Amino acid sequence: MNERLHIPQTRSTPEISADWDAGVVSMSGDSYPENSFEFFTSTIDWIKQYLKQEQRPLRLELRLIYLNTSSVKAMMDIFEMLEEAHRRGRDVSVDWLYDPENERVQMLAEEFREDCSFPFNITAEAKQA
């Protein structure tokens, strides 16, 4: 199993890194890849494997800004996987961090959170100098 996953950021895709030991997946940037379904496959597989093989907690750290429609769908798929794991008693959580100057992102994160019963925190994050 490729325990480490790192996809560097491009103009149209977010940076994604997954740390098996820490149990953290982080995603940041804009996401409008030409083929979203393929783009998110490795991440979705990683999460699936982690939830299957490990019993430790899983945390998603998101700093996503713009998502196109198929990226929205991919994120919903991921949140549904977490929701299912949560229902089975797993410790899963999402931290969605946003730039306080962009309140729209907060509103969007809240939309995503709507059907999730696991801990889903939406927090303003001061810009790094």
Next chain:
Amino acid sequence: MNTEVADRESDEAAVLEEIGALLKDPQYEGNPLRPFLQRLYQLHRRQSDRLLRLVRISDGYHGMARHNSDTLAARIEREVMRLKKIARISDLYQRQLRELADALRDASLTDPLTGLRNRRYLTDRLREEGVRAQRTRTPLCIAIVDVDHFKEVNDRYGHDIGDVVLCNVARALEGVLREYDTVGRWGGEEFLVLLPDTTLENGFKIGERIRARIAELRIEDSERPELRAISLTASMGMTVLREDEDVFDAVGRADTALRTAKHAGRNCCHTA
């Protein structure tokens, strides 16, 4: 209804029990009809067993179909909810992009310092107003306003104060102009004013009001009272678009008139 069914069933059970008892009774052993009754009795037994089994199987299928359609309906319902959510979130993202595009377009046409329209906007506007004036045969008055000795303000008080002066002049210009007039920063300390449907004579009056307003400007700063000493004047070149003339030729003429005003000692408006 149900009691009827129950009655019939208990009738049937009673009849069967009676026949069963008759068949077992040794006194009818020699009866020639007995084997036939026996066969009929067994045939009935088998038939009702089959019927029962048939009903059970049929009920089973029925239940299964209902269960399937229930879960299918639920699944479709869930999928529809999901798609609605995707569409809703996606719409929000799209709105965000549209607003960003609007803001960027606005920013690309605005001078960040004074908040007035910038040269790019004025260039488009000049073209439009030029075409309109030629078509409607109405006079389009064009003026270029230049703050006198602005470099000295910058050199003496610093660029921050120079910026304040430019903003004050911008507000003064906006204060004098009418709703359908256009003013923008043409560059440096130069402002371009477009007065549609305005003769040179009326334009000149507006120009004089602009100059008077600029002369009244004072910078009030309790921490720097010396700034109150700054007293501004402006020079102006003004013209009206001629028939069949390119609007940018008229702008060139206004600019020449401005140079003339400068050479004539500043603090005045020259028309051409």
